[in-house]
Amino acid sequence: xxxxxxxxxxxxxxxxxxxxxxxxxxxxxxxxxxxxxxxxxxxxxxxxxxxxxxxxxxxxxxxxxxxxxxxxxxxxxxxxxxxxxxxxxxxxxxxxxxxxxxxxxxxxxxxxxxxxxxxxxxxxxxxxxxxxxxxxxxxxxxxxxxxxxxxxxxxxxxxxxxxxxxxxxxxxxxxxxxxxxxxxxxxxxxxxxxx
Amino acid sequence: xxxxxxxxxxxxxxxxxxxxxxxxxxxxxxxxxxxxxxxxxxxxxxxxxxxxxxxxxxxxxxxxxxxxxxxxxxxxxxxxxxxxxxxxxxxxxxxxxxxxxxxxxxxxxxxxxxxxxxxxxxxxxxxxxxxxxxxxxxxxxxxxxxxxxxxxxxxxxxxxxxxxxxxxxxxxxxxxxxxxxxxxxx
Amino acid sequence: xxxxxxxxxxxxxxxxxxxxxxxxxxxxxxxxxxxxxxxxxxxxxxxxxxxxxxxxxxxxxxxxxxxxxxxxxxxxxxxxxxxxxxxxxxxxxxxxxxxxxxxxxxxxxxxxxxxxxxxxxxxxxxxxxxxxxxxxxxxxxxxxxxxxxxxxxxxxxxxxxxxxxxxxxxxxxxxxxxxxxxxxxxxxxxxxxxxxxxxxxx
Numbered sequence: 001x002x003x004x005x006x007x008x009x010x011x012x013x014x015x016x017x018x019x020x021x022x023x024x025x026x027x028x029x030x031x032x033x034x035x036x037x038x039x040x041x042x043x044x045x046x047x048x049x050x051x052x053x054x055x056x057x058x059x060x061x062x063x064x065x066x067x068x069x070x071x072x073x074x075x076x077x078x079x080x081x082x083x084x085x086x087x088x089x090x091x092x093x094x095x096x097x098x099x100x101x102x103x104x105x106x107x108x109x110x111x112x113x114x115x116x117x118x119x120x121x122x123x124x125x126x127x128x129x130x131x132x133x134x135x136x137x138x139x140x141x142x143x144x145x146x147x148x149x150x151x152x153x154x155x156x157x158x159x160x161x162x163x164x165x166x167x168x169x170x171x172x173x174x175x176x177x178x179x180x181x182x183x184x185x186x187x188x189x190x191x192x193x194x195x
Numbered sequence: 196x197x198x199x200x201x202x203x204x205x206x207x208x209x210x211x212x213x214x215x216x217x218x219x220x221x222x223x224x225x226x227x228x229x230x231x232x233x234x235x236x237x238x239x240x241x242x243x244x245x246x247x248x249x250x251x252x253x254x255x256x257x258x259x260x261x262x263x264x265x266x267x268x269x270x271x272x273x274x275x276x277x278x279x280x281x282x283x284x285x286x287x288x289x290x291x292x293x294x295x296x297x298x299x300x301x302x303x304x305x306x307x308x309x310x311x312x313x314x315x316x317x318x319x320x321x322x323x324x325x326x327x328x329x330x331x332x333x334x335x336x337x338x339x340x341x342x343x344x345x346x347x348x349x350x351x352x353x354x355x356x357x358x359x360x361x362x363x364x365x366x367x368x369x370x371x372x373x374x375x376x377x378x379x380x381x
Numbered sequence: 382x383x384x385x386x387x388x389x390x391x392x393x394x395x396x397x398x399x400x401x402x403x404x405x406x407x408x409x410x411x412x413x414x415x416x417x418x419x420x421x422x423x424x425x426x427x428x429x430x431x432x433x434x435x436x437x438x439x440x441x442x443x444x445x446x447x448x449x450x451x452x453x454x455x456x457x458x459x460x461x462x463x464x465x466x467x468x469x470x471x472x473x474x475x476x477x478x479x480x481x482x483x484x485x486x487x488x489x490x491x492x493x494x495x496x497x498x499x500x501x502x503x504x505x506x507x508x509x510x511x512x513x514x515x516x517x518x519x520x521x522x523x524x525x526x527x528x529x530x531x532x533x534x535x536x537x538x539x540x541x542x543x544x545x546x547x548x549x550x551x552x553x554x555x556x557x558x559x560x561x562x563x564x565x566x567x568x569x570x571x572x573x574x575x576x577x578x579x580x581x582x583x
Binding site for chain 2: 073077081190
């Protein structure tokens, strides 16, 4: 893989096809954990980790088990089981090693299992027919894109606490309007392709 | 049920097995229908591009970008060209193209069997009027923004540059592969 | 009978999964670009929700609590795959339109949330009605949002052009930003209405 294609794939994953602002994958934690920037950073890093490891494991299982045995229809079930176990493992790890982050993430940590982004990237790797290195790279970079999005969003939301807006929009609605403005900004990256 | 390791593992295992059995069964029921639908789409597109011909799949391993290649033989037994099925990376997802190339290496027609681009913009690529501009072209295609000045110009859809580029690139790949297959270079 | 009607009204309005409970947003934003997609996705999710609710309710006394989430997910994934295969065989155009969002029904928070909050604690009939109610609520929210987006963003409704050739649709609305914007406005409006209705009742 040339440096050019790595850069191109990364840019596509982070900006042009940003998981949150373009593909709508990973919205639940995006809206749920973005009230404070430090929790957002923690969540972002956890998601990058889970996405990268989940993609590598699902790729290997897919290539060497599902495809060989012609069991492609079992992809959804197998992939989600792998992701669920992985998240369980991450939870135990954080509980023992970084208890403060574990507490801060709270209920949203097991919810990484149902994070569309993790299953989404595993399925996209199959649809796009990436090889192992491309899959891992794509997963990692999409996670980075997710993290950038969630950090941007949470910094804006922290400021929103002091803003004056119609009461009807309190909570999610104003967050969604904010997200739409960020999404318009990201539209500027459409068609960006260097190589 | 109690939370003993034995109970936990066996219940999870039984559920997994039951689900796998159900899926195996449904897959068995639907496999053939799904394959037929996919093939029917391709056959219909090919018959639309090169009418009055029969199509026979040929080995396309020499052309890695091509998914499938079919040799077309007209009802009178002559070589009617080649049909190529390939995927091109669009804005949102892959666009699946069927490109028909005549025996004289000009494009007979382009059809799209799978497109999921932005409604109102990229989705316009599936408009027969836009696709018809590929017909009769040969050699190296040139995507332009405004209007056609040279023979090999293809006018992009305004506001859907990525989709237009994807389709044009796909057609070019098909054209090159077909020209190579039909022999004698471009 | 009254209980059933109450459950359905609950799912459609007062406890609508998307507009009130604020879960299940990913597929809502992604598939609400056209009314036909919205109906397809809504009914597909409702199908999985009803089936999984029934099965999980049947098995609720047999699943050890520590592995319950894993078990629920496997059951849900099973039904999603069944749906996916059936759609590919018998509704191929819809299957292509909805694309990867069909397997993503597995991680639709709504289904897991109802399994955990309701089906694991209630009988089969009630759980089935709950699945139906929440599924209808989801479909309803999707259709509202999709109609809004399709009318303004493409000038059509269910593919039927509304405004004639001179209408310049606001294409941004059917793209990503429009999803966020319209959903935000819709939730705000819906919650105001619900509050007023609740205020009038008490």
